[in-house]
Amino acid sequence: MTSHFNVPKRIALVLAIAAAVPAAHAAPPAARALAMQQAQGLLSANRAVLKADAEDVFEARDVAADRDGAEHVRFERRWRGMPVIGGDVVATSARGRFGAASLTLRSALRPTGEARLSKDDAAVEAGSRFRGRVDKVYSNQAVVYARGAAPVLAYEVILSGAQTDAHSGLVKYYVDAASGKVLDVQDLVQTAGAVGTGKSLYYGDLSIATDQKSATKFDLIDTTRGNGAVHDAQGKTVSDLFSILFLNGPVLTDADNVWGNNTTSDRNSVGVDIHYGVGATWDYYKNVHGRTGLSGDGKGIKSYAHTTFKTSTGAITGANAAYVALTNTMFYGDGDAARGFKPVVGIDVAGHEMTHGVTAKTAALAYSGDAGGLNESASDIFGTLVEFYANNANDPGDYRIGEMVRTEPGKALRDMYNQAADGKSFNCYPAGGFDPNLAAGGIHDPHYTSGVGNRFFYLLAEGAVVPAGSGLTPAQLVCNGDTAIAGIGRDKAGKIFYRALTTKFTSNTSYPQARTLTLQAAAELYGAGSPEHTAVARAWSGANVN
Template sequence: MQLNANVIAVAIVASLALSAPAFAAPSDQSPAALRAKGLAQNNAAALQTADADNFTTKDIIVDRDGTEHVRMDRSYRGLQVIGGDVVVHSRNGQFKKASLTLKTKDRPALTPAIDADRAVVEAGAAFKGQINDIGSQGLVIYARGAKPVLAYEVRVRGVSATQGEADMRTFVDANNGKVLDSWNIIHTAAATGVGQTLFLGDVSITTDSISGGYQLVDPTRGGGNTRDGVGKTIDRVYNTAKVMTDADNNWGNNTESLVASEATDAHFGVAATWDFYKNNFGRNGIYNDGVGVKSIVNVTFSGQGGPSGGNAAWYGAPYKFMAYGLGNSTWYPVVSLDVAGHEMTHGVTEATAGLSYSGDAGGLNESASDIMGTMVEYYANNAADPGDYLIGEKIYRSNPDGKKALRYMFRPGDADAGKSYNCYPAAGFAGVDPHYSSGPGNHFYYLLAEGAVSPAGFAYTPSQLVCNGDTGVTGIGRDAAQKIWYRALTVYMTSSTTYPQARTATLNAATDLYGSGSAQYNAVARAWSAVSVN
């Protein structure tokens, strides 16, 4: 929406957020990018660089001591290398190391044995659901397997029995038609899903004044805005939903009788997440570009059994918006604070590490959202929804003891009858829903922050909270734990990071922040071992 230049920002009370100029997208011609490209060329072996590889800058982080971390996507003879992304770490123009998962400089021949139509057929057959749109996106190099292979990327949109509403990236071997990998770019709050706010009581929100009233637009946080989906399925309304307006700047009535009630939960959740990232990490919006988030409440999602309101989702690029389901007989409108923080963290992950939504990386992607969604809840410090390590407990219509939740971070499998993994399996994850493979990451983070101590309201013994019998695991506190995780995510993890590589990434982050051999470093190592990641 184009805002009038004279729009007045109206804050009901003083906000923690400060106006700041937007950050420009990193340029391939910036000094840091040029240095990184030069270092990549001079350290080809460390980056597994082939002669025809090319790098494009995605993100740049510069530490206070001048150390540069330049994240780059890789292409080969003009084809994107899926899993070929890398972070070049340097200081004073000197190469330090690189973070990557690619293990070979071998590249495949670029002549396909099958055509794009065959790839589309194979991707469609693997989808197993109602297909609304399907088409080839062209050839890529798929490098997340044992060796890089030429593949077609096929986009499949529709409703899948396993994914629900889906917009799939599917990779089909261009030599034999085998489906190599596939993931959904719509990242939801739960696999099956399921103002005067519904959940937070009366809160202060930032709005805009317009002629004759106010609108749910937050000019102090990049123009983020909240819209009413009027009960429609999200694919029919995401580009037409209107920004909500009000005559007196008093929104909702703490009940579902007014959509404005759930809208203010969402609006507050976006603001809290923005402030959390800005005040803790200096991040200016989800993409660090100063641009606010578009949120659409009161929507349904397509599913095999028909439209459902029991979910919430972050829609990644090129969409870049939040959608909140209107609820159903099991769920309230899905606008709780930790769900908002969770979903928007998918955007942060997309903008930084780009963790693919399959295998170990998919579990780490979901875990990152659970971790930061939980930290947003603690950061907001709202008495009606105090911080805890339960995900989505507020959205249950029936939850008398408050222990029902989508996921527990301290023992993930206990929240969903054993579907989530408490401990990391020796063979890693393949074909496991990321909501369940997130378990070891969530479990690690709880132990890192809190130690082998039962959360309030539960009665776990220390031995029940670890996988290796190490009952002496001691927490380092949420502040240090979140700093380590954020730095690992934004500086060291790449699109195909595995759990063992996440261990290394967080140890690198702990070294940067607190020193090798520090109490924090040792705690990271011990917490990972306690969930069987060695």
């Protein structure tokens, strides 16, 4: 249940922008529209920089603005009406002057010839890789697939059906329109990675915002944070997306505005934990990065409590949580004692899942290859920072993901500083990177490849300092023997990564490209050659990203 890598050097064409730039923030609606219009005009004069064909059309979808006036506008690209997958670009300008373009597209060449496969043929090829029962072809469209060496005609096929051990029930495939080869596999249900995981359950008695409908009816809707609501999935599975979303499970309600009883015997207890985690994540992004809501538009998110998930054997479990970008919705399971999980409603889980939403609204990192690892790593990074930000005594901040939801003391879903301890993940970036087409077999599952980004961030924030109780040595924290790496602190590390994610990363960013772009972010925030800038380089090298 994941939204599921050797990619070339990034084509990053960047001009210097003044150092010590404050963190970017989402622009107000009127300013967004004006910035998009102005940036569109600037693109027409810089098409060579964008590797643009004469028939390329750019559509603006997001804006971030610096307080010094610089604007970062994200564009999707179409060619002859077809989406160009991997053709997205971030254009940076200041005071009406074009300053930078960040993109991964390597060629202005476009496909020649006609498609040999029909859309139905492509669906059949995708279905042969799905393995489980296919219930519906959710969508099927012609695209230009440009994540590889040269753009090719392809079909983007999204299938829904039975979950298997390789994927969830909602998977996207890119099928070469000439050869029928499956080029890329991406799972669209992005989970916390646990396969087999008021009066709150975990965080004690909390003061929470609710919505009063009458003297005896209160809804679990946060009127102070964009009207985000917690609904009841009533035990339905995420694989049954259509029945959950279109049935529109009811909002959790209460008669006296006293929610839960600190145990699972009251269904509202875990709803409080979810409500609290969503609120803490909202506050972190707003107060630290100036981002109000996942999209920066002030709108809250819909969350579902009491969701179930299917295991690789087809059994039903509550040991997971998930974000689904297609519907901008979050799902939380009630745990599974037999598999060692309590309800999956910890703060870092909420921060992790909501960050998938932030990533979807900004960089839109693909869920395979290096980009997939960066996608999951971003969620772990900011889920961790949300946990530190919340500063709840029942769940002190750490670099362990989901430790609150494990029944066995000392266990977690992932240790960011040593993710390879699970026997599946990578701590160090391998030569050649990660292959998008290996995601289906779980070999390059983004939950495993995220270990590279997670190790980088730990080293950047804390340095080669052994976490208490880990039993590690400094040499085991680095991939290159550099045990003298010094951290710059979580606040600076988080601001550097956020700036890179929201103003520089694009859908196909690789780990080596992320190194370059976070270095640019550090230079803009703290100055080229600053201790922070130097620390970014050493931390990436410590994860073998050079």
